[in-house]
Amino acid sequence: MSGKDQGNQVPVKAMEDLWNVWYSELHNHNHGLTVKIDRLLESDESEFQRIEVISNPFFGKMLCLYGSLMCADNDNNAYNEMITHVPLLAHPDPKEVLIIGGGDCGALTEVLKHPNVNRCTMCELDSKVVEVSKKHFPDLTSGLKDKRANLMFADGKDFIENSSEKFDIIILDLSDPVGPAADLFQKPFHQAVHDRLNDGGILVAQAESPFLNKEAIKAMHANLVDIFPIVKIYTCFMPIYPSGYWAFLFASKSPEPVNDKIVSRFERINIKTRYYNPETHVAAFALPQFVKEIIA
Numbered sequence: 001m002s003g004k005d006q007g008n009q010v011p012v013k014a015m016e017d018l019w020n021v022w023y024s025e026l027h028n029h030n031h032g033l034t035v036k037i038d039r040l041l042e043s044d045e046s047e048f049q050r051i052e053v054i055s056n057p058f059f060g061k062m063l064c065l066y067g068s069l070m071c072a073d074n075d076n077n078a079y080n081e082m083i084t085h086v087p088l089l090a091h092p093d094p095k096e097v098l099i100i101g102g103g104d105c106g107a108l109t110e111v112l113k114h115p116n117v118n119r120c121t122m123c124e125l126d127s128k129v130v131e132v133s134k135k136h137f138p139d140l141t142s143g144l145k146d147k148r149a150n151l152m153f154a155d156g157k158d159f160i161e162n163s164s165e166k167f168d169i170i171i172l173d174l175s176d177p178v179g180p181a182a183d184l185f186q187k188p189f190h191q192a193v194h195d196r197l198n199d200g201g202i203l204v205a206q207a208e209s210p211f212l213n214k215e216a217i218k219a220m221h222a223n224l225v226d227i228f229p230i231v232k233i234y235t236c237f238m239p240i241y242p243s244g245y246w247a248f249l250f251a252s253k254s255p256e257p258v259n260d261k262i263v264s265r266f267e268r269i270n271i272k273t274r275y276y277n278p279e280t281h282v283a284a285f286a287l288p289q290f291v292k293e294i295i296a
C-alpha cells in the first residue's frame with residue numbers, strides 16, 4: 001500500500017515514541033550513564049570549557065560541563081548538602097567560609113542557610129558557568145542574592161596562593177581532576193589551603209567515586225594526612241555522578257567530623273534539607289569495607 005492509501009499520517013503517539021535523542025557520558029571504556037534529552041536548552045563554550053544544559057523528564061534541567069554532568073534539578077541535594085552542612089555543623093562557630101569552584105552556586109546557597117556565617121566567598125574560574133546557572137537554576141543560585149555572598153572570578157590556585165585572608169571552612173567544590181582543576185587536587189595546593197585556615201579550621205574536598213577512582217582518593221588522602229591532624233572520608237548517594245556513589249575528604253585542624261553537638265546545631269539553624277540530617281551526617285562516615293581498604 002502507498003502512503004496515500006494509509007492516509008499518509010503517522011499517529012501522534014508513534015511520533016512521540018520516535019523522539020530518541022540521548023546524552024551519553026562514558027565513565028570508563030566499558031560503561032557510562034545515558035539520559036534522554038527532552039530539550040537542549042543551552043550549548044555554549046567559554047574560554048575554559050563546553051557548557052550544556054539539557055532537560056530530562058525525570059531529572060529536570062541538567063548542567064553539563066566539558067561533557068560531564070555536574071548537577072540536575074532532581075539530583076544535586078545530596079552533594080551540595082553534604083559538602084557544606086557536614087563541615088559547617090562539625091565546626092563550633094563558622095563565620096568565614098570559602099568555596100573554590102562551585103560555579104552552579106548550589107554549595108554557596110547551602111552555606112548561606114547558616115545564620116551564623118558572616119560571609120561566604122566563592123572563587124570560581126569560569127564566569128559563564130555562573131551566568132548559565134543563574135539563567136537555568138534559580139533555586140540553586142538563590143544564595144547569590146544574599147548580601148553575605150562574595151563572588152569573585154579567579155583561578156582558585158592563584159587566589160589561595162596570593163591571598164592572606166583566613167577562613168574557618170574551605171570547600172573545594174571542584175570538577176574532575178582533569179583540565180583546569182587538576183592542580184587543585186595536588187599536595188602543594190592542599191598545603192596552601194591549610195595555611196589559609198584559621199585555628200580549628202576545616203577543609204572539605206569533593207573526592208570522586210570510591211568505586212571508580214580509587215587511586216585519586218588514595219593519593220588525596222595520603223596528601224592530606226601529611227598536612228592535617230584529622231582526616232576522614234565520607235560518602236553519599238549521587239545518581240548522576242559516575243557509579244552513583246561519591247566521596248568527600250574532611251581534613252580538620254581540630255574539630256572532629258562526628259561529635260555530640262551536631263543535633264543541637266542542626267536544630268538551632270532550623271533549615272529544610274532533602275538529604276542531610278544528623279543521622280545521614282553520622283552514617284556518611286561509616287564506610288563499606290572496600291572504601292576503608294582504599295585508605296588503609
Ligand code: SPD
Pocket residue numbers: 068069070071102103104105106173174175176206241242
Ligand atoms: N563527574 C562529575 C564530578 C562532579 C564533581 N563536582 C561537581 C561540582 C558541582 N558543583
